[in-house]
Amino acid sequence: MLLKLSGESFCLPGEFGINGAALESLAERINDICKLGPQIGIVVGAGNFIRGETFSQKSHIPRNTADYMGMLATIINACALQETLEKLGRETRVMSAIEVSALCEPFIRRRALRHFEQGRVVILAGGTGNPFFTTDTCAALRAAELDANLLVKATKVEGVYSDDPKKNPQATLLSRLSYDDVLRQGLRVMDHAAISLCRDNKIPIVVLNIFKKGNITKAICGESVGTLIDD
Numbered sequence: 001m002l003l004k005l006s007g008e009s010f011c012l013p014g015e016f017g018i019n020g021a022a023l024e025s026l027a028e029r030i031n032d033i034c035k036l037g038p039q040i041g042i043v044v045g046a047g048n049f050i051r052g053e054t055f056s057q058k059s060h061i062p063r064n065t066a067d068y069m070g071m072l073a074t075i076i077n078a079c080a081l082q083e084t085l086e087k088l089g090r091e092t093r094v095m096s097a098i099e100v101s102a103l104c105e106p107f108i109r110r111r112a113l114r115h116f117e118q119g120r121v122v123i124l125a126g127g128t129g130n131p132f133f134t135t136d137t138c139a140a141l142r143a144a145e146l147d148a149n150l151l152v153k154a155t156k157v158e159g160v161y162s163d164d165p166k167k168n169p170q171a172t173l174l175s176r177l178s179y180d181d182v183l184r185q186g187l188r189v190m191d192h193a194a195i196s197l198c199r200d201n202k203i204p205i206v207v208l209n210i211f212k213k214g215n216i217t218k219a220i221c222g223e224s225v226g227t228l229i230d231d
Helices: 020-034 052-057 063-087 109-117 135-145 179-185 192-200 215-220
Strands: 002-005 041-044 092-096 121-125 151-155 176-178 205-209 227-230
Touching (some): 002 135, 041 063, 052 063, 109 121, 179 192
């Protein structure tokens, strides 16, 4: 399973940076999932620190530099999650698409697969290693490279809605969508490159609320939770 964690899951709603209690709760949920037996890869975002595109628009920093700053921030989150998981006794490796040899290994597909065989959780940082690509695209790419059977996008909402539930109280939760539905309707679930990658490699996506305990376990066990995106 490939789990995509937003940077927001590392802090409390409306906060910035890393909140210790939120981080420990996140690690405990991941550790509980590991006990069910799946091999788990995790792609981390960095919205709790910086979003490259947004930061570039609000500053004089070029987009490519801002995106690299975001990639570095994902490594901060990955290292924090690794240390917290290992305190729970869960062996973990951080692999990065950009080289930071003092903190993590470079991402090499065969090495990642070997870590899975050894029962380790693999945290994938540094995005794709290229600017102008989101960590959602990275999650879809790594899911395809590592032959994942499921991509779980963990968010702060229950799933995909017909409209923005914060602005429209009549918005309804959509329990199932096709890849083409998402692309055709322009739903802002993941960027189109990520959806297309999953469609082409037949990787189902479940979008769910990471803050509600038990949701990821339900997704792994095939129970209905959040929004399922498939053929």
